[in-house]
Amino acid sequence: MKKKVVQACITAMLISGMAVSPVFATPSVDDLQQDKAAAENEVASLQSELTTILDKISTLETDLAAKQEEIDKANIDLEEAIVQQDAQYQDMKKRIQYMYEAGAGNELKLLLSADSFSDLVNKAEYIKNVHDYDREKQEEYAATTKKIEDLSQTLQEEAESMTQMQSQLQEDKSSLSSVIEGKQSQIAQLDADIQEAVAAQQAEEEARRQAQEAAAAAAAAEIEQAQQQQAQQQQQPSQPSDNGNGGSAGGGNSGSGSSGGGSSSIVPPQxxxxxxxxxxxxxxxxxxxxxxxxxxxxxxxxxxxxxxxxxxxxxxxxxxxxxxxxxxxxxxxxxxxxxxxxxxxxxxxxxxxxxxxxxxxxxxxxxxxxxxxxxxxxxxxxxxx
CATH class of the missing domain: 3.90.1720.10 (endopeptidase domain like (from Nostoc punctiforme))
Incomplete structure (x- = not known):
């Protein structure tokens, strides 16, 4: 009988020991959390890249606005140069008309009216200077107009290049936003998977716990039954003899008290x-x-x-x-x-x-x-x- 009690105790210990190392068939929560952390790190990197692109777009928009102001100013300067060139041309035409339309004799009369050779030289030089002035002014205004036209063309080309760059950055922004949105969806799915895995793990743990508790209860019942049978066998030899009945019964009561776990055997806190x-x-x-x-x-x-x-x-x-x-x-x-x-x-x-x-x-x-x-x-x- 003692052997049966010992076997029942060993069975209970083995059942209790099975609770120490549960094995889960559910997906690894740690692996899912690592995947989520990796996805979050990737999103953080993409967000940083997107912020850089947004900064570039903002800077480019500012530069583009400034470039447009330069273009507008160049166009105004070009219009003013054209007006000045046209005014100079009109003035020159008037002088030519004054000096030549009445006939070449006017210049000749001007030269013949000289009082002396020195006066003649001066009047001839004056006529030449008028022609040279008109030519220089025309060349000057033409060069200015050409310079402004070239500047305006350069500014236009730079503005077009900046506009193309802006379009490319906008495309990059849209692409990154789409990638980030996809990663965020992936993170949301991982969150759901983690919750599902945790729930499955807890359900499996609970099922295992209930099974172990049931097995432990059965083992405890077996131990209790074996102890009761042992106690009964210990009491039986004392019944045939009247002289030994009191001592044997007393021994039985003592055994029952020690094995029953009653309040009389409880030791106060030490x-x-x-x-x-x-x-x-x-x-x-x-x-x-x-x-x-x-x-x-x-x-x-x-x-x-x-x-x-x-x-x-x-x-x-x-x-x-x-x-x-x-x-x-x-x-x-x-x-x-x-x-x-x-x-x-x-x-x-x-x-x-x-x-x-x-x-x-x-x-x-x-x-x-x-x-x-x-x-x-x-x-x-x-x-x-």
Whole structure:
């Protein structure tokens, strides 16, 4: 019979150990998150490139406006040069008309009217200077007009080149915007995939947990049945003899008291640290789970279990898991210590100091200790001591 009890214990330990290393068939959340991070980095790079293009477009628009002002000014200067050239031409025509239309005799008369040879030379030089002035002015205005025309043409070509560059930048902007939009859609899809993967992982964990709890409950029932059978066999030899009945019965009562986990065998808290909390909580392993119950020996739920365990150490916390989520101070799981309060969504338990949890789990398994406190998604860890 003892062998059967030992085998049942070994079976329960093996079932509990299976909860430590779950294997998920769902897609890797880490891989999806890495893909999302890579896509976000790429979008950030594209956004930077788009910002550079927008800056170039803005600068180009400013330069183009300035270039247009130069073109407008050159056109005005060209019109003024043409007007001046035309005015000079008209003046020259008048002088020619004055000097030549009446006939060549006017110049001759002018020369013959000289009082002396020196006066003659002066009048001849005057006539020549008038012709030279007109020629120089015409050449000057023609050169100015040509220069302004060339400048206007150059400015027009530069403006056309800048306009083409602006069009190319606008195309680049549109192309980048399309790529960024596609990447953002990809990120949104990755977000959805991550949420789906997390949900699938949690569902698989929950299914595994329920299966393990059911298996653990069956193993616990087998252990209990084996212990009861052993106790009954220990009591049977004392019945034939009246002299030995009292002693044997007393021995049976003692065995029943030690194995039943009643309140008479509960040891009060030994110390005030987290390990004392763990040691005290372990005394109630195997006791039943009762929703809304408040008895550590006859039936209690998860939040009632943690409330009464901490109360034994003089610590007062709320009765519900939602109230206990704000008890004490929050610490990261990486810094969790024995006796800390583990808070889940809809559940609570006590950290055993080695990665596991002591808790009133469910009606199927009662108060148990598991080796993996991350069998479901943690909400927070609270330090209440």
């Amino acid at each position: 110390g005030q640290d987290g390990w004392a909390v763990v040691a005290y909580a372990r005394q109630f392993l195997g006791n039943p789970y009762v929703y809304g119950g408040n008895s550590l020996t006859n039936g209690i739920d998860c939040s009632g279990f943690t409330q009464q365990i901490y109360a034994a150490f003089g610590v007062s916390i709320g009765r519900t898991d939602s109230a206990q989520a704000y008890a004490g101070v929050e610490v990261p799981l990486s810094q969790a210590q024995a006796g800390d309060l583990l808070v889940y969504y809809g559940h609570v338990g006590i950290y055993n100091g080695s990665g596991g949890i002591i808790h009133a789990s469910s009606p199927e398994v009662g108060i148990v200790e598991w080796g993996n406190c991350q069998y479901r998604a943690l909400r927070c860890v609270r330090r209440v001591l």
